[in-house]
Amino acid sequence: xxxxxxxxxLKDPEQAIDIWTQENGFPRPVIEYAVKQKISVxxxxxxxxxxxxxxxxxxxxKAGLLKDTDNPKIETKFAEQAMKDIK
Numbered sequence: 001x002x003x004x005x006x007x008x009x010l011k012d013p014e015q016a017i018d019i020w021t022q023e024n025g026f027p028r029p030v031i032e033y034a035v036k037q038k039i040s041v042x043x044x045x046x047x048x049x050x051x052x053x054x055x056x057x058x059x060x061x062k063a064g065l066l067k068d069t070d071n072p073k074i075e076t077k078f079a080e081q082a083m084k085d086i087k
Contacts, residue, residue: 006042009035009042010042013035013036016035017031017032017035037055037059038052038055039055039059047076047079047080048074048076048079050074053072053074057070057071057072
């Protein structure tokens, strides 16, 4: 189910935003912002990229949830192994 949702978001983000808004009651601009600014990351590849982490970190800093000096590091080996395991 989650993969189908990700596929819809990637294929038709406007329809996905409409459905998401209807299902959870969040204001459309909130969901639209998350999808279009890539705050919520929708990718079938579960290994996070530096661009993904940077976009999310910038969002969290702007929201005041991280300090300007916070710079998360990622370890991709677990996600890489999971991708190998599902093939």
